[in-house]
Amino acid sequence: MSGFKSLFKQTFIYGLATVLPRMLSFILVPLYTNPEVLSVEEYGRVSFIFAYFVLFNVVLAYGMETAFFRFFNKEDNQEKVTSTSAISLIISSFALLGIAFLFRHQISLLININLKYLNLVFIILLFDALVIIPFSWLRATARPMRYAVIKIFNVAVNLGLSIFFLLYLKDLAEGNSFFNSIYEADFEISYIFLSNVIASGLTLLLLLPFYNKIKFKFDIALWKKMMRYAMPVLIAGIAYSVNETFDRILLEKLLPADVAEKQIGMYSACYKLAVFMTLFATAFRLGIEPYFFSHSKSVNPQKNYAKILEYFIALGSIILLVVVVFADLLKPYIILSESYYEAMWILPFILLANFCLGIYHNLSVWYKITDRTKFGAYISIFGAVITLILNYILIPIIGFKGSAIATLSAYALMMLVSFYLGKKYYPIPYNLKKISLYLSISILFSFIFFYNYRENYIIGITMLIVFLGIVILLEKKQLKQVLKS
Structure with a gap:
């Protein structure tokens, strides 16, 4: 009976931590659709950029999270699985986003995202990629409360900063030199992504102790097995992202x-x-x-x-x-x-x-x-x-x-x-x-x-x-x- 109680508790906690980030985009709809904050076109631009987020996140994760769970429970040396998957994502994230940053002007023209937004997108993607294995490790080692608290903290910071930047900063800037120094007119879309940058950065900061715990040893043979397992997951993930958000991208491409x-x-x-x-x-x-x-x-x-x-x-x-x-x-x-x-x-x-x-x-x-x-x-x-x-x-x-x-x-x-x-x-x-x-x-x-x-x-x-x-x-x-x- 205690096993079922533990299972129910963990399912509830993980469920709450999974559902809340999804609720964030819904909770923010009244803010984003307020005509005094964003126009319909500006909200359309934000939604278009977030559609690419889903696809980029899948590519940067390339099924390694699923492979980590599979091999963590399969291999005798769990520490080797943890360090190999963490190193893999660290190298790939910095390499892919480094290349993307070098070609940011070409990418900006190709996907029609303004460079000032794209730079923030790259930072968010890097931070989010670097927390994939730490979060997976918390789940694999049965630490649901720490997992949930950090996830909820991310949502709370993102929500709080979005409200602050979009609703209150302008008024505060009028009578305060400090707030006036950080306020910029017609910067609403950038503030949305800046809120994401800070929330993702603080989340990574909270998970940095994970990287101090692991021994950075890379097992090439294990990595090859993990990659073979991860590739079908990547393909399925890309297909899912197409189903989920690609309609916004196609609306932008196919409409006047x-x-x-x-x-x-x-x-x-x-x-x-x-x-x-x-x-x-x-x-x-x-x-x-x-x-x-x-x-x-x-x-x-x-x-x-x-x-x-x-x-x-x-x-x-x-x-x-x-x-x-x-x-x-x-x-x-x-x-x-x-x-x-x-x-x-x-x-x-x-x-x-x-x-x-x-x-x-x-x-x-x-x-x-x-x-x-x-x-x-x-x-x-x-x-x-x-x-x-x-x-x-x-x-x-x-x-x-x-x-x-x-x-x-x-x-x-x-x-x-x-x-x-x-x-x-x-x-x-x-x-x-x-x-x-x-x-x-x-x-x-x-x-x-x-x-x-x-x-x-x-x-x-x-x-x-x-x-x-x-x-x-x-x-x-x-x-x-x-x-x-």
Whole structure:
């Protein structure tokens, strides 16, 4: 029992530390969409640069974090694994970003990011790369509290500095020589990245004791084995980053220059409203993945896996419908300017896309517990190809609406492919009738309400009550068991 208690505690702490950084970008939306802070175009520029962040971070990590966990638990000499992976990332980070700095003018022109922002981006990327193994080591050696505290500290510093620089510094500068010396007009975007630089730098400072503890010994034979393991992870990571953020990059490339940044800004702000589905899916996955592995050798685990997906879809369907019905009540508190509201059209598509991604992660149990993880890379690459093709076709025709449709199409097809392959390699008796019922009704109600009866809360709440009634009716046996326990 104590083992399960420890597992639950660590899962909760790691989950909190994982979810909070994701919440940061959502928490900052009201600040960034305040018309007195950033224009729609400026927010679009920030979102465009952050899209490249995701891709660059994957490349700089090149799967070494995953390889570290694998070999730390596999090799007898854990210290050798730690020092080899740390040295690998130190050398590669300084080398790659050193080369990037030498060619910064060419890179700036190639990816269309102003040099003053790009220099800050390089610093953040370097700091973030240097903390990958220290953070991994904290997890591998069961130090969840220290891991979580430092992660939360990073979020708090970033958030606090962003608020200070964007809301208060200008007023403070008017009556104080010190603040006046650090204030610069029309510097808002740079302040955003400067906040990231300071937060990442302080995080690295807190983790520097890790580098004092390890013996800097590099094992070439071990490193080669780790790199062979890491390369498929890198490919899958790049594919995932394409699915996750490349639509902003393609919007910038494929739309006319005079409208691109505004469309990116509107799209990115309204995309954030799907965070409720994203956080639900992430928290569910973090909590349930240990269960998948710990019960893989129990008697008939497939039956329990099927139930887990059923519960996930029931809860996710409720979240989908609730967010769609009340989105227009929520949006003024999250997106402060009406200039962004044109892109609200995308919300049901992005919510459903993230729901499909969550279902895909639940379905992925088949390749994780049968050691067929290469299929995860194949499916991610397939999704990336769909994302690229549909964005290239649809963006020139319908702008950000095309990106939303492409995102939903990619994740829905990834979900279906995983389900089909799972039936072949590791059959799980999913209750397809009940799952299909929950999905079809919630999707139908969501799209009918949002595109035909939006802000008619009598109809919306009625639809929600009807759907909740269906779920309660079909799950009453399980609900009784939960209430009794």
